[in-house]
Amino acid sequence: MRKLRSASVVAVTLALLAVSACTTSDSSDDGATTDVESATGTPTTSDETYRIGLALPFTGPSAAYGEEFKMAVEIGIEDVNEQFKDDGISLELVTADTQATAEGGVSAMNKLGAVDKVPAVITAWGAVVSAGSPVAEDLGLALLNAGAQSPALIGSSPNLVNALPMNDAQLANYAEYLVDQKGYKKFATIYVDNETGQGTADAFKAAVEARGATVVAQESIRQDATDATTQVAKVKDSGVDFLYVQTLLVEGASTMKAVEQAKLDIPVGSYAGVGESKLIRAAGQEAMNDLIYMSQIPEDVDGVKALMGRIQDRAPKMVLQNPSYDAYFYATAFLYAEAIKELRAQGAPVTGTNVLAIVNSSKDLTAPIVGPMDFTDKLTYHGPTIVRQITNYEDDPLDDTTVDSVTASN
DSSP states (O other): OOOOHHHHHHHHHHHHHHHHHEEEEEETTSSSSEESSSSOOOOOOOOOOEEEEEEEEESTTHHHHHHHHHHHHHHHHHHHHHHTTTGGGEEEEEEEEEETTTHHHHHHHHHHISOOOOOOEOOHHHHHHHHHHHHHHTOOOOOESOOOGGGTTTTTTTTTTEEEOOOOHHHHHHIIIIIIIIOOOOOEEESSSHHHHHHHHHHHHHHHHTTEEEEEEEEEEOHHHHHHHHHHHHHTTTSSSSEEEOHHHHHHHHHHHHHHHHTTTSSSSEEHHTTTHHHHHHHHGGTTTTTEEEOOOOOOOOOOOOHHHHHHHHHOOOOOOHHHHHHHHHHHHHHHHHHHHHHHHHHHOHHHHHHHHHHHOOOOEEEETTTTEETTTTBBOOOOOOOOOOOOOOOGGGEEEEEEEEOOOO
């Protein structure tokens, strides 16, 4: 092979230096790499306003959730703008309605990314996240999931950041409590018939079977169904000693109402979306008492209570549903601001790609209430698993009893 002439060598060398100057590539201790594009090395010092998208259901059966989560984000942005004003950072919120459907998710991501030109979008609902991820990849968006917990979402897209604990680790810890500590051996599940419900039901089955128990019956229910008597009757006849419920709001209320009407005499369990919902608690009434649910509520419960108070002040007549989820929607605004601060320090543009690069490599991102957040494992935050039990369905969910707690680590 002939040697390159010296002029060619110089040209190649200069080209490599040019690429190096435009990209910051630092390896973290666990091998994660940050590839920040177009960093000048000269910090940005001017005051700037940065847009962030919010894709949630503002119409349809899940609109009440969307409005509550929106207020949590708005409060987070207000606090970010106060905390980061000396850093020249201000956030502006742009919204889009998903109706909690896959089709709505695609439409919302296209609006926010192609029309509103936001670098990052906060969202939730498994169907929305799954359908919106390819759009985020096409448009270069950082997709910040603050509410969907299906294990199938972990690592499913290079543009997806899971900003709350996912159900894989939570279910493993929850199964250990139910099987090893409580002694339950035969389980049934009722799950909403969508990707998240099916995925979580399968993960729950795997988690309890890994500990030597069995799932005898699995019953699906249509999203937004208003009658669950058939599913509950089948569970009652199955001879199980524990029922796990994985539903959303409307069909969750229907399921717990049917459990109450059937006088099901076995323990019932679920996750925070059911256990914390005041509407579902009211529908199930006495059947909700003693329900054992897994929660991702941060350790700063007083901080969560303060946040809920601020949300309630904005909407005095609204029945608030999910305090542990509200905390993560609030925190996600800080995650975005922390990434922007680092990009400004590097003199890099705030793009979705660059936000993802910072989140993927930083272990010291911090948000109030939630605390330190590490996303270097498949862009997914690993938080605590809190197992809680309802004593009185009429009580504030934040006053439910914590019966077990496992601190997760990446």
